[in-house]
Amino acid sequence: IVLTQSPATLSLSPGERATLSCRASQSVGSYLAWYQQKPGQAPRLLIYDASNRATGIPARFSGSGSGTDFTLSISSLEPEDFAVYYCQQRSDWPTFGGGTKVEIK
């Protein structure tokens, strides 16, 4: 299953809302997770099963969607949120999207 993330890069200012998209080549139900990766670090789990926040993840992060279309929203960007975000499906052999880089405008 191929996951396509858009946009590739999102240029925003702190305090703005970020909306990231992940589209699957076939339905994955709700079996979609989101990870955040900062330079030189391993990814960190944010959201699992489309809309459930992982332990310790701030409420400004939210996920939605099902089937083939999913969204990760960050309600108000904090300086530490500028990073690359990946979606991952577990419906079939696990695959990741190509990532969306959220950069400071």
Next chain:
Amino acid sequence: QVQLQESGPGLVKPSQTLSLTCTVSGGSISSGAYYWSWIRQHPGEGLEWIGYIYYSGSTYYSPSLKSRLTISFNTSKNQFSLKLSSVTAADTAVYYCARSSLSRVIDYWGQGTQVTVSS
């Protein structure tokens, strides 16, 4: 707090076997509640789930790497290992070991180790 640490050569020659070990602390790899995985990230690119192993010894491999891949346990040392044979430059990547739930959501990652395939 579970911690994972990859170790192994940073440079491997083409056609040879890439071997990495992941040492787990703060938890037992013999727990039936988790899969123990290897994931890689090519330079400047996204992530690729290579394979994973369950405490029973059952292994699950990426279809694209299955013919070259072996993942195994060393339970006495609380470690699991990856062997990837017949490597080429396309196998150059940062390799991560990780723990996932049985629903294959990763909750703990190692810091990653760079492996370069070059003569």
